[in-house]
Amino acid sequence: MPQQIDVVIDTNGDIVVSTKGFTGKSCQEATAQLERALGATTSDRPTAEMHKPVANVLRGRS
Amino acid sequence: MSHVSSVKAYVTDLKVCAAACEEIGLELVTGATSYRWYGKWVNDYSGGAAAVSNGHDPKTFGTCEHKIRVKGAGAHTYEIGLVRRLDGGPGWELLYDNWCGGQGLEAVAGAGLGKLKQTLAQTTSIQHLQKQGYRVTKRVDEQGRIHIGGIK
Numbered sequence: 001m002p003q004q005i006d007v008v009i010d011t012n013g014d015i016v017v018s019t020k021g022f023t024g025k026s027c028q029e030a031t032a033q034l035e036r037a038l039g040a041t042t043s044d045r046p047t048a049e050m051h052k053p054v055a056n057v058l059r060g061r062s
Numbered sequence: 063m064s065h066v067s068s069v070k071a072y073v074t075d076l077k078v079c080a081a082a083c084e085e086i087g088l089e090l091v092t093g094a095t096s097y098r099w100y101g102k103w104v105n106d107y108s109g110g111a112a113a114v115s116n117g118h119d120p121k122t123f124g125t126c127e128h129k130i131r132v133k134g135a136g137a138h139t140y141e142i143g144l145v146r147r148l149d150g151g152p153g154w155e156l157l158y159d160n161w162c163g164g165q166g167l168e169a170v171a172g173a174g175l176g177k178l179k180q181t182l183a184q185t186t187s188i189q190h191l192q193k194q195g196y197r198v199t200k201r202v203d204e205q206g207r208i209h210i211g212g213i214k
Contacts, residue, residue, distance in 0.1 A: 005196065011172070013179020015069040023158040027065055034190045036112040038150055038183055039072035040195040044065060056113045057174075058099055058123050 005031060006036075016037070071179045073144055074153035076128065078189065082182040086132050087170050094129040097143035099159035111174065113157050117148045127154065130178070132170045140164040142175065184208050 004020040015038055019027035028044070035041045073079045080090040103120035109157040114120055116117065126143030140161075144154035156175055158164055164171070184200070187210040191198050196212030 001184045002213050005191060005212040008182070009180045009183045009187075009210070010176075011180060011206040012174055012176045013071050013172075015071060015095045015183050016066060017069060018066040019064045020176070022064065028193075029093075031065075031067065034154070034187065035067055035069050037068045037074055037078075037186050037190050039074065039153070040147075040149065041210075042068045042070050048122045048130055056116055056118070056157050057111050058103070058113050058120075058130060058157060 003030070071183055072153040072155060073182065074146060078185050081180060082178065082185045083130055086177055086181050088130050088178065089133045090128060090130050092128045094126060096124055097126050097129040097141035099140050100161060101123055118157065132167060135166065141167070142171065162168040180208060184210060
């Protein structure tokens with residue numbers, strides 16, 4: 001079975017990384033480096049759940 | 063075993079950041095110590111997306127280690143500051159003043175800098191997966207989400 005890594009990036013820049021076809025914990029090892037390159041992992045679980053976007057704006061929107 | 067991870071986007075590689083900026087009409091200026099914003103914190107916003115709500119001291123607003131600007135922008139268009147991550151992790155956070163769309167900044171970088179973050183994540187993912195020997199595909203769905211697939 002081929003090993004597959006999928007990255008979905010929405011229009012807010014929120015990122016979900018998922019894997020298929022890996023055995024044991026090798027899937028987490030396979031994506032750890034990618035996730036570090038992308039930023040910081042906020043959750044790691046078997047089902048997708050988007051995190052709250054943080055825009056880091058300095059002031060309010062007019 | 064398969065898993066799903068949510069990832070918060072940061073800038074971790076300046077070369078990748080420069081390439082992503084170039085793709086959408088922005089320009090990374092390395093070594094810049096200040097970025098353009100209103101210039102004075104007026105304490106008018108403390109929502110979840112506010113930098114001050116995420117631990118950034120307003121006294122540091124306008125200071126940075128690098129900045130991103132719109133190519134060919136006028137003197138009033140705000141800029142994006144790259145500041146060290148507050149969580150101590152590697153790389154930089156993106157800070158900017160979104161008043162009136164950052165005076166034109168969001169027209170290029172996207173609302174909430176979404177377009178910049180999306181392009182940054184796309185460039186990072188493709189480069190990383192190709193280096194790891196994956197065959198990479200890309201598609202954009204009806205909602206504008208970018209799907210990067212790597213198979214080997």
